[in-house]
Amino acid sequence: xxxxxxxxxxxxxxxxxxxxxxxxxxxxxxxxxxxxxxxxxxxxxxxxxxxxxxxxxxxxxxxxxxxxxxxxxxxxxxxxxxxxxxxxxxxxxxxxxxxxxxxxxxxxxxxxxxxxxxxxxxxxxxxxxxxxxxxxxxxxxxxxxxxxxxxxxxxxxxxxxxxxxxxxxxxxxxxxxxxxxxxxxxxxx
Amino acid sequence: xxxxxxxxxxxxxxxxxxxxxxxxxxxxxxxxxxxxxxxxxxxxxxxxxxxxxxxxxxxxxxxxxxxxxxxxxxxxxxxxxxxxxxxxxxxxxxxxx
Numbered sequence: 165x166x167x168x169x170x171x172x173x174x175x176x177x178x179x180x181x182x183x184x185x186x187x188x189x190x191x192x193x194x195x196x197x198x199x200x201x202x203x204x205x206x207x208x209x210x211x212x213x214x215x216x217x218x219x220x221x222x223x224x225x226x227x228x229x230x231x232x233x234x235x236x237x238x239x240x241x242x243x244x245x246x247x248x249x250x251x252x253x254x255x256x257x258x259x260x261x262x263x264x265x266x267x268x269x270x271x272x273x274x275x276x277x278x279x280x281x282x283x284x285x286x287x288x289x290x291x292x293x294x295x296x297x298x299x300x301x302x303x304x305x306x307x308x309x310x311x312x313x314x315x316x317x318x319x320x321x322x323x324x325x326x327x328x329x330x331x332x333x334x335x336x337x338x339x340x341x342x343x344x345x346x347x348x349x350x351x352x353x
Numbered sequence: 354x355x356x357x358x359x360x361x362x363x364x365x366x367x368x369x370x371x372x373x374x375x376x377x378x379x380x381x382x383x384x385x386x387x388x389x390x391x392x393x394x395x396x397x398x399x400x401x402x403x404x405x406x407x408x409x410x411x412x413x414x415x416x417x418x419x420x421x422x423x424x425x426x427x428x429x430x431x432x433x434x435x436x437x438x439x440x441x442x443x444x445x446x447x448x449x450x
Contacts, residue, residue, distance in 0.1 A: 165357045169450035172443040175367060179440060182371035182391075189390055246386020247376065248425060 197239045199346030205232040207339030213282060214331035266296045283323060283330050290319045311345055355441035360408045362439065365393060365401050370436045373411060373428035381414060381427035402426060410435060
């Protein structure tokens with residue numbers, strides 16, 4: 165079988181395009197959607213906490229968290245729906261159970277320690293979410309632990325050194341950072 | 354030197370194999386999901402999958418999931434090897450032009 169260099173080039177381009185499309189559609193790279201969703205939740209929630217009256221900010225957080233949870237569930241169900249492997253079903257269930265338990269432990273810890281203000285409460289939740297992220301990173305992809313470490317460090321810097329603009333700091337660097345990271349992962353894949 | 358493979362080189366089959374080798378070695382993809390990904394019809398995809406299955410490049414697994422029949426498709430080790438050789442042959446044509 166003989167083909168021209170032009171045909172070979174076209175075939176290689178078609179292969180590349182298909183592989184990229186498959187990675188985006190099927191592979192675990194779909195996780196970037198979670199980053200964008202929760203980046204938007206953090207951006208809007210922390211901006212609200214910085215600029216809106218406290219009672220409106222609390223309701224804004226609640227609505228955003230519920231929306232984020234619903235969108236995450238939809239993304240999780242749609243992700244990899246067409247792909248199966250012997251381990252994917254059981255590991256998917258274990259991951260879901262892990263996040264549920266982490267959420268319950270977070271609520272229990274808040275109930276026991278009862279944070280004095282909104283900033284402490286936010287830090288509590290951020291630290292629990294980042295522990296979950298680190299656990300997922302160590303389990304699934306080691307390189308993905310670095311954003312969690314950086315976000316944790318930024319949150320601690322904001323909490324201890326910049327308390328006056330902590331919410332704005334977290335909105336831009338935490339929420340904005342997650343959105344940028346999500347878009348970067350999407351374009352890289 | 355790697356050889357071009359006539360069965361794989363057909364445009365739709367080339368894209369099918371490209372999609373399947375992108376999956377992990379133990380993963381398989383649902384027929385309808387693959388059809389949507391490739392933007393082809395059921396009949397067209399079915400015909401090309403038969404050719405690839407006859408050649409031993411893919412494995413077709415028909416099972417029941419929640420009482421509904423589902424067809425899953427995966428590249429075989431032989432299919433992965435032949436596809437790799439085909440890509441190497443295409444690259445060598447470009448290098449030698």
